[in-house]
Amino acid sequence: MEIHAASLTKNYGTLAALDALDLHVGDAHVLALIGPSGGGKSTLLRVIGGLEEADSGTFTVNGVQPGNKSTALAWRRRNGFLFQQFNLFPHLTAHRNVTLPLEKVHGHSPADAVRIADECLDRFGLAGHTHKLPAQLSGGQQQRVGLARAIAAKPEILILDEPTSALDPEMTAEVLELIGELAAAGQHIILSTHEMGFARAVADHVALIAAGKVTEHGPAAHVLDHPGEELTRRFLSKVMKFGLPGPAAP
């Protein structure tokens, strides 16, 4: 996938979440956004996902301008988005969380939607939990349902906003494993993460975002192992300070 952002700016009141951000990625399969919290990763993902419109600057993903009001809905329908806090619909079962968008947004027949949902939930090891409500599932299970919902309609790009930040290490590992599998199967992914080991193993392109700007970006191995910028070095030494980096992907 191809991403071009030029002077992208997004303000929340007086806070500049994105401050004339520039990012040009010619061809990435999995793009990982890393960097300190509050640096603008989530905002960039929301702009990429068409959930938020930038105040100024230009932005295209694979030649499409997602934030534009007239195209945003169609763009959101083409892609999948997963949130840190799961955000499943709490009044619907795991199964219905997946089938409802398939039916109402993507025009599948109810029978088709059920078949697809069964496949996705099965694939993520949720076969025995499909008729439970989100409140009856563990965090890891909820996030796997979220992942199933996000990929059910075969998204062009899967956007993941810190998909494991609300999970304990064991659940983190199980969700990262699934994301790794999706990437290996050819799914285009843009994600923000604090799991450096995972970013190194799965992403082919990494961008460090701080204070609303891209500090450094490039091939994952290059940025993570031989950072060129002082800011990147400091960030990486901080997150790696306590021993092992995050759990490795398969």
Add this chain to the structure above:
Amino acid sequence: MPARPGHRRLLLDAAAGVLLVSVVCTLFWWVFAHLDKGLEWGRVWNYRKLLTDGWLLTLAVSAGALPGSCLVAALLIAGSRSRLSSLRWFTRGFVEIMRGMPLLSLILIGYFVFFAQDSFRAFLNSMGLGSKLFAGIALLSVFTAAYLSEILRGGLDSIPQGQLDSARAVGFDRPQILRYVILPQALRRVLPALAGQFVTLVKDSSLLNIIGIQEFTYQSRAYNSATYGGIEAFLMLALGYLLITLPIAGFAHWMENRFRYQM
């Protein structure tokens, strides 16, 4: 064999239940046994047509004002969420005036000022809505709608931003977000308050007797005048309203359990 803790709790529960019922029954028996005027249920039987007609009219007024108030509440919510600030302020002011005013004065002002206008009356007549009953239902609807709209607004505002994000992310458009994500959750949250408001609506309909609508309260008073004060009419009155309000409360409880999604 010693009773298990579960059994003991059950026994205690049953004993407490019997005790409570006996105390209440004794109290009622004692109060009614010492009434100056006795209860004459034969008189109630003689006036059964009057009382039944009144009760049916109360049922009709309630059945009309319930959807009516929902309709007006929907308009008020739409107004309060309008992009035009003038419309938002107007709605806000309207709701606060309705809620700050006694229903009695709304009924009197509404009926003797607004519904008394010749041109308005002629307009309603031309649409076949000139009856006193329609005026009563309309006034009760508007009054209740002010409360309903505030209850619903609270419910809508209580849905976390994450749900909206999530609904947009899966590709729902605005009507779909409202229908599939926001409303089901918001309605479940405000169900107890909504049911309370509908019960209040039924009881509030009793005030319509002041403009001469011959509903249940009106007819009970007529019964009292005709029989020189039969206390039994008040008991009938209480029972008659409970016959309408208890099923509403019961239905709301059933709905709450049926649509429970938080453990």
